[in-house]
Amino acid sequence: MDIKTYLKDKAALVDAALDRYLPGADTLPEKLHQSMRYSVMAGGKRVRPILLLASCNAVGGDEAAALPAACALEMIHTYSLIHDDLPAMDDDDFRRGRPTNHKVYGEATAILAGDALLTEAFELLSDPEINREVSAETLLRVSHIIARFAGSTGMVGGQVVDMESEGKEIDFPTLEYIHTRKTGALMLASVQCGALLGGADEQAFAALTRYGSAAGLAFQVADDILNVISTSETLGKTAGSDAVRGKATYPALIGLDASRGRARELKEMAIAALDPLGEKAEPLRAIARFIVERSS
Amino acid sequence: MDIKTYLKDKAALVDAALDRYLPGADTLPEKLHQSMRYSVMAGGKRVRPILLLASCNAVGGDEAAALPAACALEMIHTYSLIHDDLPAMDDDDFRRGRPTNHKVYGEATAILAGDALLTEAFELLSDPEINREVSAETLLRVSHIIARFAGSTGMVGGQVVDMESEGKEIDFPTLEYIHTRKTGALMLASVQCGALLGGADEQAFAALTRYGSAAGLAFQVADDILNVISTSETLGKTAGSDAVRGKATYPALIGLDASRGRARELKEMAIAALDPLGEKAEPLRAIARFIVERSS
Numbered sequence: 001m002d003i004k005t006y007l008k009d010k011a012a013l014v015d016a017a018l019d020r021y022l023p024g025a026d027t028l029p030e031k032l033h034q035s036m037r038y039s040v041m042a043g044g045k046r047v048r049p050i051l052l053l054a055s056c057n058a059v060g061g062d063e064a065a066a067l068p069a070a071c072a073l074e075m076i077h078t079y080s081l082i083h084d085d086l087p088a089m090d091d092d093d094f095r096r097g098r099p100t101n102h103k104v105y106g107e108a109t110a111i112l113a114g115d116a117l118l119t120e121a122f123e124l125l126s127d128p129e130i131n132r133e134v135s136a137e138t139l140l141r142v143s144h145i146i147a148r149f150a151g152s153t154g155m156v157g158g159q160v161v162d163m164e165s166e167g168k169e170i171d172f173p174t175l176e177y178i179h180t181r182k183t184g185a186l187m188l189a190s191v192q193c194g195a196l197l198g199g200a201d202e203q204a205f206a207a208l209t210r211y212g213s214a215a216g217l218a219f220q221v222a223d224d225i226l227n228v229i230s231t232s233e234t235l236g237k238t239a240g241s242d243a244v245r246g247k248a249t250y251p252a253l254i255g256l257d258a259s260r261g262r263a264r265e266l267k268e269m270a271i272a273a274l275d276p277l278g279e280k281a282e283p284l285r286a287i288a289r290f291i292v293e294r295s296s
Numbered sequence: 297m298d299i300k301t302y303l304k305d306k307a308a309l310v311d312a313a314l315d316r317y318l319p320g321a322d323t324l325p326e327k328l329h330q331s332m333r334y335s336v337m338a339g340g341k342r343v344r345p346i347l348l349l350a351s352c353n354a355v356g357g358d359e360a361a362a363l364p365a366a367c368a369l370e371m372i373h374t375y376s377l378i379h380d381d382l383p384a385m386d387d388d389d390f391r392r393g394r395p396t397n398h399k400v401y402g403e404a405t406a407i408l409a410g411d412a413l414l415t416e417a418f419e420l421l422s423d424p425e426i427n428r429e430v431s432a433e434t435l436l437r438v439s440h441i442i443a444r445f446a447g448s449t450g451m452v453g454g455q456v457v458d459m460e461s462e463g464k465e466i467d468f469p470t471l472e473y474i475h476t477r478k479t480g481a482l483m484l485a486s487v488q489c490g491a492l493l494g495g496a497d498e499q500a501f502a503a504l505t506r507y508g509s510a511a512g513l514a515f516q517v518a519d520d521i522l523n524v525i526s527t528s529e530t531l532g533k534t535a536g537s538d539a540v541r542g543k544a545t546y547p548a549l550i551g552l553d554a555s556r557g558r559a560r561e562l563k564e565m566a567i568a569a570l571d572p573l574g575e576k577a578e579p580l581r582a583i584a585r586f587i588v589e590r591s592s
Contacts, residue, residue, distance in 0.1 A: 023448055029456040032448055083411060088384075088403035107384035111407065112456055115379060116448035118411065122418045123443035126436045136432035140422045143439065147419035152319055152328055152412035160325040160408055 003286040011046040017067045035105040035113040042096040048073045052194040058281040061198020065133045072121035079117035142193045149189035158182030167246035179220040187216030210273035218266035222295035224249040267292040299582040307342040313363045331401040331409040338392040344369040348490040354577040357494020361429045368417035375413035438489045445485035454478030463542035475516040483512030506569035514562035518591035520545040563588040
């Protein structure tokens with residue numbers, strides 16, 4: 001399969017759905033909704049929603065029923081980027097090749113736009129009209145998975161430990177703690193929610209969980225590598241910024257070659273986990289390869 | 297009935313449940329969980345959770361089934377206070393008589409503690425163990441109400457317009473826009489969720505909706521009045537701060553006497569709305585009186 005075309009097509013599907021689900025730029029308060037849309041519609045890679053849709057397909061599910069949850073995950077990812085970029089946090093000026101949200105709308109609105117996107121995600125997940133085809137039980141399980149992985153022992157927890165570790169020598173377990181939570185948690189949530197919305201049985205759910213854990217970590221290792229080897233132009237944000245900031249990364253801790261080895265190993269683990277799922281999981285295999293090969 | 301004893305007893309019930317539902321102070325990352333607990337357990341009046349429990353009781357429902365949603369609302373209220381107090385927002389040093397969250401834990405942790413509390417609220421609402429006695433359909437409806445009233449066209453929207461209005465001359469409709477959203481939205485959500493969790497029929501739900509709208513606005517008018525007439529000591533935060541900041545308030549716009557008149561009028565509307573509910577709604581009537589009489 002042609003993974004680049006696949007990713008482009010699915011991203012377009014997600015973009016159109018996000019545009020539909022987000023309140024319009026002329027909804028009051030206009031500045032808030034413009035700020036929310038500015039960051040969501042900035043053209044991210046939509047990795048998490050695509051993983052969700054591909055996981056739903058991998059167990060024979062209907063992608064349409066999974067689209068609201070896919071968009072909810074992208075909203076949560078986007079809120080986390082807006083907050084991470086704030087002066088009190090990473091203090092970044094550029095994101096996805098454009099000025100960060102607080103640079104355009106000011107700090108207060110950026111904080112509130114993040115808050116509103118996080119809230120909007122759960123509104124979308126519980127909207128009875130939009131989710132007509134999905135049972136309340138499934139929606140509630142999906143909500144619970146997303147909240148758990150996005151919260152204080154998941155993504156937010158990872159961000160806290162990441163911040164606390166800046167400029168400090170940290171060990172490998174701490175690095176994996178940060179990575180499995182800060183990035184890995186939402187990736188695993190995507191895969192598990194896609195599985196549930198697709199009607200996965202226990203065996204398929206377990207296989208996809210193994211896939212999601214490995215692919216999520218592989219993505220972050222690859223991201224660390226890219227931050228070292230890319231230029232700011234290709235990255236859309238400041239290259240080499242992790243090193244400047246004394247951020248805990250794989251290359252900093254185990255070197256570039258060993259990091260690439262770890263990324264390849266995680267990719268193999270992810271692909272192997274999909275064995276029980278056969279042909280329908282082919283996009284997920286291609287995504288795992290694509291994630292890692294970006295950085296090799 | 298003795299409203300002060302009632303409020304004290306219910307607040308104790310909510311405090312104990314919050315303590316149970318929040319991750320422990322020794323859960324990793326410890327600083328994050330300590331920061332979350334610092335603000336939640338600071339001893340607020342628990343107005344929203346008590347409104348929720350009282351609304352559940354008013355339609356003959358079982359309070360125990362409503363306790364998780366009550367705590368979720370308090371977590372959302374607390375996150376909004378933490379974020380409102382940030383330097384980029386209202387820049388407040390004191391809240392509930394203690395230093396604000398960012399003064400103790402730093403800005404970055406305060407932002408993340410707010411994010412985590414908002415997320416935790418939806419985790420609690422979707423937890424299958426904790427909500428064993430409530431149907432998935434009801435929980436989903438409760439989730440949707442809370443997300444809608446807390447989001448960009450509800451509480452967050454009200455905060456945005458409030459900020460934008462600082463130091464500007466605003467008209468009465470704008471003031472009511474801010475108040476119905478910034479405070480009123482979560483109060484109405486509390487009442488509606490209590491009604492749903494208590495098994496309200498359509499007529500009771502409509503009556504409680506009228507009550508919640510009026511009582512929520514009455515609460516904010518009373519709060520505006522209190523900010524003018526109190527000392528910092530009794531208020532637990534800086535008295536007169538609204539005026540200093542050029543905040544839109546009832547007394548600033550229509551004067552103290554007319555504000556008191558409006559508060560009394562809203563109280564009467566709230567109480568009249570409860571007519572169809574009879575004796576079981578007595579605590580809700582007493583709460584409406586108490587809210588307004590604090591400020592008279």
